[in-house]
Amino acid sequence: MSLDPSMLLVQFISGLTTAMVLFLLASGLTLVFGVMNVINFAHGAFYMLGAYLAFTMTQLLSGSLGFWAALLIAPTVVCVVGGIVEVGLLRRIYGKEHLLQILLTYALIFIFNDLIKMIWGVNLRMVNMPASLRGFVTFLGSRFPVYYFFILGVGTAVAVLLWLLLKKTQFGKLLRASAEHRDMVGLLGYNVSTVFTLVFMMATWLGGLAGAVIAPTVRISMGMGMEIIIECFIVVIIGGLGNVLGALLGALLAGEIYAFGILLLPNFAMAFLFALAAVVIIFRPYGLLGKPAQGMS
Amino acid sequence: MDDRKYGWLTTAVSVLVFSLILVFPTGKALAARPIKVGLLDCYTGGAAAFTKPALVAWQMVVDEFNAKGGLHGRKMEIITRDTKFKPEQAVSDARELILKNRVDFLAGTISSGCALAVSQFAKTKKKVFIVHIARSARITGEKGNKYVFRGCPHTAIEGGAGGAYAAKMPYHSWYIIGDDYEYGHAIADGFWKGLVKNKPDVVKVGEVWAKLKETDYTPYLTALMAKKPDAVYAAFGAADLISFTRQANLFGLYQKVPVFEYALGDSIFPQVLKQNMPVGAYGGINYLWYYPDNAANKAFVKKYRELSKKMGHEDLYPSGLGSFGGYCSAKFLTEAILKADSVKTDKVIKALEGLTIQTALGPIKMRACDHQALTPTFWGETAKVPGYPFPILKDIVMTPADKVIPSCEEIARERKQAK
Numbered sequence: 001m002s003l004d005p006s007m008l009l010v011q012f013i014s015g016l017t018t019a020m021v022l023f024l025l026a027s028g029l030t031l032v033f034g035v036m037n038v039i040n041f042a043h044g045a046f047y048m049l050g051a052y053l054a055f056t057m058t059q060l061l062s063g064s065l066g067f068w069a070a071l072l073i074a075p076t077v078v079c080v081v082g083g084i085v086e087v088g089l090l091r092r093i094y095g096k097e098h099l100l101q102i103l104l105t106y107a108l109i110f111i112f113n114d115l116i117k118m119i120w121g122v123n124l125r126m127v128n129m130p131a132s133l134r135g136f137v138t139f140l141g142s143r144f145p146v147y148y149f150f151i152l153g154v155g156t157a158v159a160v161l162l163w164l165l166l167k168k169t170q171f172g173k174l175l176r177a178s179a180e181h182r183d184m185v186g187l188l189g190y191n192v193s194t195v196f197t198l199v200f201m202m203a204t205w206l207g208g209l210a211g212a213v214i215a216p217t218v219r220i221s222m223g224m225g226m227e228i229i230i231e232c233f234i235v236v237i238i239g240g241l242g243n244v245l246g247a248l249l250g251a252l253l254a255g256e257i258y259a260f261g262i263l264l265l266p267n268f269a270m271a272f273l274f275a276l277a278a279v280v281i282i283f284r285p286y287g288l289l290g291k292p293a294q295g296m297s
Numbered sequence: 298m299d300d301r302k303y304g305w306l307t308t309a310v311s312v313l314v315f316s317l318i319l320v321f322p323t324g325k326a327l328a329a330r331p332i333k334v335g336l337l338d339c340y341t342g343g344a345a346a347f348t349k350p351a352l353v354a355w356q357m358v359v360d361e362f363n364a365k366g367g368l369h370g371r372k373m374e375i376i377t378r379d380t381k382f383k384p385e386q387a388v389s390d391a392r393e394l395i396l397k398n399r400v401d402f403l404a405g406t407i408s409s410g411c412a413l414a415v416s417q418f419a420k421t422k423k424k425v426f427i428v429h430i431a432r433s434a435r436i437t438g439e440k441g442n443k444y445v446f447r448g449c450p451h452t453a454i455e456g457g458a459g460g461a462y463a464a465k466m467p468y469h470s471w472y473i474i475g476d477d478y479e480y481g482h483a484i485a486d487g488f489w490k491g492l493v494k495n496k497p498d499v500v501k502v503g504e505v506w507a508k509l510k511e512t513d514y515t516p517y518l519t520a521l522m523a524k525k526p527d528a529v530y531a532a533f534g535a536a537d538l539i540s541f542t543r544q545a546n547l548f549g550l551y552q553k554v555p556v557f558e559y560a561l562g563d564s565i566f567p568q569v570l571k572q573n574m575p576v577g578a579y580g581g582i583n584y585l586w587y588y589p590d591n592a593a594n595k596a597f598v599k600k601y602r603e604l605s606k607k608m609g610h611e612d613l614y615p616s617g618l619g620s621f622g623g624y625c626s627a628k629f630l631t632e633a634i635l636k637a638d639s640v641k642t643d644k645v646i647k648a649l650e651g652l653t654i655q656t657a658l659g660p661i662k663m664r665a666c667d668h669q670a671l672t673p674t675f676w677g678e679t680a681k682v683p684g685y686p687f688p689i690l691k692d693i694v695m696t697p698a699d700k701v702i703p704s705c706e707e708i709a710r711e712r713k714q715a716k
Contacts, residue, residue, distance in 0.1 A: 007523045021513055037469040094312045122345045124539065124569060136549060142519060145547040217547070218512055219569075221343050227510040259516035263523065266505035269516075 034242020046224025050211025240290025456487020
C-alpha cells in the first residue's frame with residue numbers, strides 16, 4: 001500500500017477534527033474534576049441537552065439565525081441547568097466517597113434522558129448547518145467540509161480562552177487555589193461554594209456548547225451523551241485529571257491515533273486508544289501532564 | 298316430613314340456578330374473549346421511526362380481520378410492550394404478556410438480539426412468535442425453531458440481492474465500511490457472497506468497521522478515499538446510516554465513488570436526511586411505496602395513510618423496514634388463524650407453513666422448512682424525480698427471494714451444526 005505524504009496529511013487533518021470534538025467535551029469534564037474533585041458522569045447528558053436545545057432554536061428561528069442563536073442560547077440554558085444541579089444536588093456530596101458521586105451523576109443521566117424524552121419526544125432530530133458554513137474546501141485532492149474547520153476553530157478558541165482564564169486572571173488563580181487548598185481559600189474569606197458553582201456552570205456551559213456545535217454533524221437522539229463520554233474519559237485520563245492542556249493533548253493523541261489506526265490497521269484502531277490509556281495509567285498514573293498532588297493547571 | 302322433602306328440592310333448585318348464573322355469563326365472556334397478540338418492540342429512540350409504522354400496519358390488518366367477523370366472532374387485539382432494545386427486557390415483557398395478559402401469540406421485534414431471546418422463550422412456552430422487522434438470518438437459520446416465524450426478509454436475502462444487483466455493474470475493486478455489530482457484518486457478508494457468486498473477479502481493497510453509534514466518521518471517510526476503490530458498500534444499521542450518510546455527503550463521497558448502501562431506498566431516510574439525502578447512490582429495500590405503480594400498491598398506501606393519521610402517527614410514505622414488514626407478518630398470522638380455524642399453537646403452525654398471502658407486491662409465501670417469508674428485494678439508483686417530494690430510486694431491479702436465499706438443505710445443515 002503506497003503511503004504518499006498527501007494521504008498522511010489528509011488523515012492527520014481528519015484526526016484533528018475528531019480531536020477537537022473530543023476536546024470540547026473533555027475540557028468541561030477535566031475542569032470539574034480538577035477543581036471540585038467530582039467525577040461527573042452526567043457530563044454527556046449536558047452535551048445531549050445542548051444538542052436538543054440547538055434543535056429547538058433552529059425550529060423557532062428559521063435559517064442561519066437559528067443556528068447562531070443556538071450557539072449563544074443553548075450553552076447558556078445548559079449552564080443555568082448546571083447551576084441548579086450543582087446547588088441542589090452536587091453540594092451534598094462533596095468530600096464524600098467517589099462511589100456516591102458516581103451513583104448520583106449516573107442517576108442524573110437517566111433523569112436527563114427521561115426529561116428529554118418527555119419534552120422532545122422519542123423521534124430522531126436533525127440540526128442543519130447555517131448557509132455560511134456549508135460547502136467545502138479541496139485540500140490535496142480531498143474535500144473537507146467547511147464546518148469541520150469551524151469546529152477546529154471553536155475548539156482552538158476554547159483551549160486558548162480557558163488557558164488564559166486559568167493562568168492570567170484572578171478568577172483563574174482562585175480556581176487553582178481552590179483545587180489545591182480549599183480550606184485555606186475559605187479561610188482567606190472567599191466563598192468556596194460560589195467558586196464551585198461557577199466552575200460547574202462553566203463546565204456545563206462548555207458541554208452545552210459542544211452539543212450545539214457538534215449537532216449539525218450527527219443525529220440527535222437520546223443516549224447520544226453516552227456514546228461519546230467514554231472516549232472523553234479516556235482523553236481526560238491520558239491528559240491528566242484537572243489539566244486543561246492535558247485534555248487538549250489527550251484529545252489530539254486520541255484523534256490522531258484513531259485516524260492513523262484506521263488507515264494502517266483498521267481492525268485495531270479502537271484498541272490502540274485504550275492501549276495507550278492502559279500504558280499511561282501504568283507508567284504515569286496521573287496522566288501525561290498531571291501532577292501527583294491534586295491540582296489544576 | 299314435608300320440610301325435609303322441600304329441603305332437597307330447594308337445594309337442587311338453588312344449585313341449578315347458581316350454576317346457570319355462573320356458566321351463562323362466563324360462557325358468554327368466553328365466546329367474546331378476544332384473540333390477544335403480544336407485540337414486543339422498541340418504541341424509544343431512533344427505532345420508533347420504524348416500529349411505530351409497523352404498529353400502524355399491524356392495526357390495519359387486525360382491523361380488516363375484525364371487520365370480517367374475526368374468528369367466529371372472536372376479535373383480535375394487540376397489546377404492545379416497549380423492550381427498549383434490551384433482550385432481558387423483551388423476555389421479561391414476553392413472560393408478563395403470557396402469564397398476566399394471557400396472550401395467544403407473540404410478535405415483534407426490531408432488534409435481532411431481542412428476537413433471538415424471545416424466540417428461545419417462545420419455544421419453552423410453546424407459543425407462536427412472529428418476527429416482523431429483525432434482520433439477523435440466524436433467527437430463521439441456525440437458531441430457528443418450530444415456533445418462530447418471520448414475515449420480513451433477512452440479511453442473506455437482502456445482502457445477496459444487493460450483491461447480485463452490483464455484479465451487473467463494471468466495478469472491480471471494492472471497499473466495505475460498516476457498523477461493527479452483527480447486522481452490519483451480516484449484511485456485508487450477504488452482499489459480498491452475492492457479488493462474488495455473480496462476478497468472481499471482484500477484489501476487496503479494504504474493509505473497516507466503525508463502532509456502533511460513532512460520532513465522527515471523518516477518519517474513516519478519508520482512509521476509504523485514500524484507497525481509491527471502484528465502488529463502496531456501506532453496511533450500517535438504520536440509526537448510524539443517518540449519521541454516516543450525512544457526513545459522507547459532506548465529504549462528497551457520493552460524487553467521488555459509487556456507493557451501495559442497503560436500506561437507503563427506504564422512505565424513512567430521505568425524510569430524515571432532507572437536503573443531506575444523496576443522489577447518484579445505490580439503495581435497496583424490501584418495499585417501495587411508489588413501485589410497482591399498480592392498483593394493489595396504491596390501495597395499500599391509501600389505506601395505510603388514512604389509518605396512520607387516525608392513530609396519530611401520520612405517515613404518508615409507508616416504509617419497507619417498518620410498515621411493510623409489520624403488514625406481512627400480521628397478515629400471515631391472521632390468514633393462518635383463519636385457515637386453521639383455531640388459535641391453538643400447533644394448528645396455526647401447520648397453517649403457517651407454506652402459506653401464501655396476497656400483498657401489494659403480489660403473493661408472498663412462508664417457506665415451510667425454515668419459517669421464513671420469501672420476500673422480494675428492490676435496488677435502484679437514488680435520483681430526484683419530478684413529482685416526488687424527495688429523491689427516490691430509479692431504474693429499479695427486483696430480485697425475488699428464492700434466487701438468493703440459502704436452500705432448505707443449507708438451513709438444515711446449519712441448524713444441525715449449531716446443536
